[in-house]
């Protein structure tokens with residue numbers, strides 16, 4: 001399966017982000033905990049020169065916790081501050097405040113030495129589409145936060161969310177583009193639904209997902225659908241179709257429909273907590 005991506009409008013977005021980055025002290029980058037490498041765009045790294053960096057492994061409720069723990073260590077070893085969050089139910093979101101304080105410790109101390117007290121840390125959320133940026137901002141900012149408008153000396157039109165007396169967040173996230181010269185990365189992003197489904201053949205995508213699950217989580221499909229394991233993916237999908245009552249007009253199994261169920265069930269965590277990639281040893 002071949003994926004293509006046309007990032008034509010992205011050069012404009014990239015320039016806008018470079019401008020925003022000048023205003024902030026810390027970059028909070030969201031990645032999908034199921035694919036912490038494939039959902040990270042390394043192009044942000046050269047732009048992030050000198051900023052404190054935080055990686056949030058979001059949607060950690062959908063990923064395999066033992067693999068996620070290894071990803072946390074992986075990114076910490078690369079110098080990032082890392083936290084696990086579930087933006088949907090808010091788990092881990094409050095702790096991000098502490099992580100920001102730790103990531104900006106040097107700046108806070110520098111300010112203090114210069115006699116600058118209580119200058120808030122400015123933060124910005126970035127990430128590829130669908131990784132959960134808006135959900136995180138809503139959960140993190142909560143209802144009690146105040147929005148501050150244009151400030152003297154700050155680019156016109158920027159809105160900041162005052163999270164507490166120490167932290168301000170730029171209210172619009174920076175959108176990074178998925179990056180995949182590598183087709184495996186494209187495939188993983190298609191599995192989690194970050195690449196538009198029109199670009200991919202659902203049946204083929206499901207076959208590849210089932211192949212991965214067969215190798216790494218062999219019980220996921222049989223246990224979820226209460227079916228017997230099968231010799232190969234086609235046979236297994238036929239069993240899913242039978243169990244889910246996916247039939248065509250003539251009574252034949254509707255494998256396309258069953259494939260859609262499997263993909264949807266995977267994306268919503270109904271197949272269990274599954275990670276699609278592991279940190280290199």
Ligand code: G4P
Pocket residue numbers: 058059060061062085086087088089127128129130131132133134135136
């Ligand atoms: P974006 O701004 O980065 O593009 O992403 P957005 O917040 O729109 O989130 C994309 C989808 O991911 C949403 O689902 C959202 O609910 C879901 N999501 C975000 N964070 C988490 C998380 O930590 N765990 C889980 N399980 N899901 C998360 P949706 O289906 O598009 O919308 P909805 O039906 O949930 O409203």
